Amino acid sequence: MTRLRYGIAALAAIIIAATGCTDPDGTQAERAAVAPEPEVVAMDGAAGERARDGSAARAHPTLVAIPPAEQALVYQARLTVRVGNVDTAAERAKDIVTGAGGYVAQEERDTADRSDRAVLTLKVPPQRYPEVLSRLGGLGRRESLHQSTEDVTEEVADVDSRVKSARSAIDRLRTLLTRANKIGEVLEIEREISNRQAELESLLARQKALAARTSMATITLTLLGEGKGDDPGAGERPPGFLAGLQNGWRALVFAAQVALTALGAVLPWAVVAAVAWLAVRPLLRRARRGTAPPAGEGPGTGGGAR
Known part of the structure; x- marks a missing residue:
């Protein structure tokens, strides 16, 4: 019985020792194998979340709405166009401007013997300024164009x-x-x-x-007509009888103009001289009569008395 008791006690001690040694090792192994897993999973989850956010941002980038700058700009242009008929071109220019929502601020016309000229000051909305300027340039042959933009914000x-x-x-x-x-x-x-x-x-x-x-752009349009001086063959006509007759007539007209100009310049002085002569002439006659000898006192009369 005593041996049996010692044997049971020894077996119990071995079992307890084995259990005590196994539990800590098993717990540490379990902690080492299991505990890090949630941490790794958590880290992977955060990284995956960041990765998904990054991919979503790349797939759908956020657009930052930047309000446009409220600039106040002044547009001005000076356009010169040579046309065949100034009246027709001016009416077409007015139609273009009014159709774009603008108006004619000022109009000047100059009609001469050798050319016809019109100057229009046009006001157009800034949004239609380039279009209107291009259409006005198509009215004829564009001679010159000057543009300027001023920022008055x-x-x-x-x-x-x-x-x-x-x-x-x-x-x-x-x-x-x-x-x-x-x-x-x-x-x-x-x-x-x-x-x-x-x-x-x-x-x-x-x-x-x-x-x-700033609310309206300004376009100064100058329309020039095809005058006589613009005929390219006018100065290249060959000499002949008609050309000589034309030159002689021009010379005669020029000489007559010079003569009439000279006469007009001399005529006032001639009138003044004539009036002065008429006023002085009676005085001269009286002076001559006062200096003349008497009728009875002549050379012959004195000789007979002696």
Whole structure:
């Protein structure tokens, strides 16, 4: 019995020792094999999430909406076109401008013997400016084109700011005017309001002028007709009887013009000289009569007395 007890005790001790040694090793192995797995999975999950976000960003990039700059631009152009008929070309130019939403600001016509000329100042919307300018150039043979663009954004912003400040100052002065009790204060505030009001009116006029310049582009169109001086063969005609007769007639007309010009220049002096002569002539006659000898006193009479 004693041996049996010792044997059972020894076997129990071996089992306990084996269990104690196995559990820690098994727990550490399990922790080493299992615990890192969620960490790795978590890391992989975060990396995968970032990877999916990156691929989604590459597939669908985010578009940042940048508002366009509110620029205030002034467009101006001077165009010269030579056409066959100035009247027809001018009417076509007006139709082009009015069809684009513009208008004719000014028109000048000059009709001469050798050429016909028209100058149109046209106002067109800036959006249609290139199209209208191209169509106007197609009215005939383009002689010249000058374009300019001016950026007045800062000037417009400055005027708008000054207008707002002037209005605020006037409102504050009017508030002070209602609280003033003394006559001197009232007069001083009214004087300041008058000055600020004049400044505001000047700024408003300037603001209106800037708005007119930026809201419409300006095109100055000059239409030139095909005059006599533009005939390419006019100076290349061969000499002959008709050419000589034409040159002789021109010389005669020129000589007559010179003679009439000279006569016109001399005629006023001749009239003045004639009037002076008529006024002096009686005086000269009287002077001659006063110096003449008497009728009874001659050379023969004196000799007979002796």
